Amino acid sequence: QVQLVESGGGLVQAGGSLGLSCAGSGGTINRYAMGWFRQAPGKERESVAAISWSGAFIYYDDSVKGRFTISRDNAKSTIYLQMNSLKPEDTAVYYCAAGQPDRGSHYLDSSKYDFWGQGTQVTVSS
Numbered sequence: 001q002v003q004l005v006e007s008g009g010g011l012v013q014a015g016g017s018l019g020l021s022c023a024g025s026g027g028t029i030n031r032y033a034m035g036w037f038r039q040a041p042g043k044e045r046e047s048v049a050a051i052s053w054s055g056a057f058i059y060y061d062d063s064v065k066g067r068f069t070i071s072r073d074n075a076k077s078t079i080y081l082q083m084n085s086l087k088p089e090d091t092a093v094y095y096c097a098a099g100q101p102d103r104g105s106h107y108l109d110s111s112k113y114d115f116w117g118q119g120t121q122v123t124v125s126s
Helices: none
Strands: 003-007 010-013 018-025 033-039 046-051 058-060 068-073 078-083 092-099 113-116 120-125
Touching: 003 092, 003 113, 018 033, 018 092, 018 120, 033 068, 033 078, 033 113, 046 068, 046 078, 058 068, 078 092
Parallel strands: 010 120
Antiparallel strands: 003 018, 018 078, 033 046, 033 092, 046 058, 068 078, 092 113, 092 120
16 A cells, blocks of 8 residues: 655745655555646646656646656655745645556546555645
8 A cells, every 4th residue: 555745835925936755665666657736726637647667658747847847756756846926826735646557648637647656735825
């Protein structure tokens, strides 16, 4: 059973940067694709970014392309999300997840992920 713990959330002004981390324990995350998802109040959970187990394939939602960067360090069982040029609409609870999507089009599909962290709040003020 994989446990995931996010960290790094907080309050930042629009245009600023924030970095999130997600540490895996209880089992290696190295064989899993990893994703970041977010949920704003009153809205459905949406995809942000995903990365294959090797790091060779990376996917971004159009809303964050060019601003966010996902990466992973399998030696540390940790994935990261560097968020730059933050906007108020990026405000949400951010979740990391581990799963085994079987094709590229599934990497940003939250239903393909089996293990989830508890989430970390990101608030961007205008």
